[in-house]
Amino acid sequence: MGLPKQLTERQMKFAELLVYNEGRKSASECAYEAGYVSRPRQAASELRNANISPLVVKYIGELRKEIQEKYDIDFGRHITELAKLRDDARTKGAWAAAINAEVARGKAAGLYVDQKIIKYGNLDQLTESELQEKMKQILKDNKVLLEGVDFEVHNDSPLEEDNQSSSTKDSV
Numbered sequence: 674m675g676l677p678k679q680l681t682e683r684q685m686k687f688a689e690l691l692v693y694n695e696g697r698k699s700a701s702e703c704a705y706e707a708g709y710v711s712r713p714r715q716a717a718s719e720l721r722n723a724n725i726s727p728l729v730v731k732y733i734g735e736l737r738k739e740i741q742e743k744y745d746i747d748f749g750r751h752i753t754e755l756a757k758l759r760d761d762a763r764t765k766g767a768w769a770a771a772i773n774a775e776v777a778r779g780k781a782a783g784l785y786v787d788q789k790i791i792k793y794g795n796l797d798q799l800t801e802s803e804l805q806e807k808m809k810q811i812l813k814d815n816k817v818l819l820e821g822v823d824f825e826v827h828n829d830s831p832l833e834e835d836n837q838s839s840s841t842k843d844s845v
Contacts, residue, residue: 683708684729687720692736751781 680688687707691700698706700717709716723730759774779785799807812819 680728680732684720684726685732687717688729688733688736691717691721692733692740748781752778755781 684707687704687709690698690703690706694703700721701714704717704720705713719725720729721733755774755778759771759778762768762770762774776785796804796807
């Protein structure tokens with residue numbers, strides 16, 4: 674017995690049900706719906722076996738490739754779709770949705786950087802002079818980030834000032 678040259682309607686229906694319902698239906702459920710009612714689990718197994726049903730396996734691969742190309746995400750398409758969603762939300766007056774879409778575009782473009790700072794130790798355990806040195810080091814380390822912001826560093830203890838104005842002031 675030779676291999677068939679073309680797919681039957683049941684084989685095509687099985688392949689389409691399998692691909693379009695991926696994750697929602699099992700292969701045996703797809704086989705049953707396609708018309709393989711007597712032994713759907715065995716039929717599903719045989720239809721997905723390249724040695725037994727090479728045309729069905731090839732057709733399943735073609736359908737999956739078609740879906741992959743249709744829903745494939747690339748940077749340009751992603752940014753364009755987010756811009757469209759933002760514009761649609763803006764025209765409907767849904768400002769929160771518009772802002773979220775714009776933030777998502779910025780994240781996708783790499784404009785936002787998530788930073789996580791893991792601290793070891795406790796500031797309560799430092800002496801006043803160690804805290805002063807720590808604050809000076811932080812200001813020095815972040816000098817580039819703080820351009821345009823004026824800081825006054827006092828030598829007296831910031832702990833003595835309690836609820837008075839802080840030792841730093843913004844000129845922004």
